[in-house]
Amino acid sequence: MNSEKHSLKVERTAHYFTLGEIGRDTKFVWLACHGYGQTADKFIRKFDGLNSNEHFIIAPEGLSKFYWPGVGGIPVASWMTSRDRLMEIEDYVHYLDTLFNIYSNAYHSKTQFVFFGFSQGCATILRYLAHFQPRFSHIILWAGSFPRDIDYRNLQTYFQQGDLHLIYGTQDQYVTTESLDQEKLFLQNQSLTLKTHNFDGDHRVDKKVLMAYLNKILTCKGDL
Template sequence: MTEHHLAVTRTARYYQLGQLSAATKRVWFVCHGYGQLAAYFSRHFAFITAADPATVVIAPEGLSRFYLTGNGGRVGASWMTRDDRLHEIDDHVNFLNQLADQVLALCAANVQVTVLGFSQGTATVSRWLTRAHFAPASLIVWAGSFPEDLAPAAAQRLLAGLSLTLVLGTEDQYISLLQMQKQQEQLQQLGATPKLITFAGKHEMNRAVLEALAGLGPAQGLS
């Protein structure tokens, strides 16, 4: 028995908050975590576009969906698993590049792009950005990890001059503060200057931190 692969066309889903136009000054691409759906994840960012019509938020959804419990009920999405992972990574990079090309073509050339990944989405956005067709202004790695398997040269090209922020809840049940601080040191060795923001909470998004990152609230907890 031999394994084969066939590239096919499929329909990907994403959600948009705000209206894209030549007047758009800021675009956020935000990628959800394991078992989430983009429709619900995007709601965390609704206040940003409501407060600033010049900002648009794009929330793509992982291509693999599954029932969270048993064979029915709530559905979640995933970016990848360890099975056939390299092809899944390629599929998502291609999806995100096509999406970004479409979105940014409707904006001015100097539009400022922020990319945020939450949990499993952090690895997805980091891998994507090493092969993206644009240079982001900032990257937010929230409750997740910058992938260690990226080629150092590719990682260094991405991180050079990039505004990089790491975010973590102090009670996160999946990643400890010590692990995040170690990651911060590793990123510094690659030439990055990552800031670390912590908040009182678990493996979750936090409104106050998002407000600060979006320039809509006081910057607190920076280190």
């Protein structure tokens, strides 16, 4: 006798963290997605150097949890795995959209939206953007790549509304010269323009480097 697989939509509780207070003085609203094996409460600390009156940061936590580096380790989160990937993608893009719209009453015409992803969070944030197409001023990807299952040529107008940035460490074991060349070729074929920046470091969000780049990225338009 063979087993048969079924799927069932269920309600569950998601967790997220915020930094700053959203109000009339808020200039930037962030949606920042952590990487594989991280938690949102620790990830959001990377942004605590920003002016809390001008920046409101929302850091969602991945729905999938596990122990790292194994049983007895600390609980961490992931956005998805290759198992049932399409369903997991559907779940998290709707989760992100629901979360992002919780604060929509406080958004106004001058609000600038910044979408930030680290590592696995890069593909996560890009899939959300491609699916729901919220307006943005900046997309900042840190040590990640564009998922190849999206046809960005059909989204050219959308992605041209703001700046796209990639930041990576020159010693990052996951971002090699070969992978960067492949990324540039893919983006060229997809008619996307990406500004790249690097720093002396490995596969992590260096807080000092982050703050230094944000001071440039968020205050300048055009080439950096």
